[in-house]
Amino acid sequence: MNLALEAIWNVIARIPRGQVSTYGDVARMAGLPGRARQTAYALRNAPENMHLPWHRVLGAGGKIVFPKGSAHHREQARRLRSDGVPVKDGKVPPARLMDVDKF
DNA sequence: GAACTGACTGTAA
DNA sequence: ATTACAGCCAGTT
Numbered sequence: 017m018n019l020a021l022e023a024i025w026n027v028i029a030r031i032p033r034g035q036v037s038t039y040g041d042v043a044r045m046a047g048l049p050g051r052a053r054q055t056a057y058a059l060r061n062a063p064e065n066m067h068l069p070w071h072r073v074l075g076a077g078g079k080i081v082f083p084k085g086s087a088h089h090r091e092q093a094r095r096l097r098s099d100g101v102p103v104k105d106g107k108v109p110p111a112r113l114m115d116v117d118k119f
Numbered sequence: 120g121a122a123c124t125g126a127c128t129g130t131a132a
Numbered sequence: 133a134t135t136a137c138a139g140c141c142a143g144t145t
Contacts, residue, residue, distance in 0.1 A: 020142090038127090038128095039126075039127055039128090040127070040128070043127095050128095050140070050141080051127090051140085051141065051142080052127040052128065052140085052141095053125065053126090053127050053128095053140070053141060053142070054127095054141070054142060054143095055126085055127080056125065056126045056127065057125080057126085057141095057142065057143070059126060060125090060126060070126085073126080075126085075127065075128080076127070076128055076129080077128095080126095081126050081127075082126065088126075092126095
């Protein structure tokens with residue numbers, strides 16, 4: 017088993033509804049500073065049965081990383097709004113970003 | 120082990 | 133605001 021991946025999955029699973037985080041922050045909170053791409057990898061390879069809130073993970077600054085207009089992009093925006101998170105032009109207000117310290 | 124790849128990021132033009 | 137590009141680093145060829 018890969019400890020790093022599980023740490024990342026664990027962090028993502030704890031992101032509360034109505035809030036979001038970023039690849040970089042998730043990695044940092046998982047004890048892997050500077051490894052945003054590892055978060056991306058973990059997300060991409062997450063088992064479906066885990067039901068992770070993957071849509072609450074955004075790029076730096078709160079923007080959806082999927083190409084604008086892509087199916088993934090629309091799906092993520094849809095889920096976020098379903099969470100009550102406002103999405104404007106592929107981005108989310110900074111206030112919605114989870115506080116790393118409180119976590 | 121070299122070369123690529125990518126659901127990333129920060130800087131610079 | 134948008135685009136390019138160089139760092140980044142684990143995983144895959």
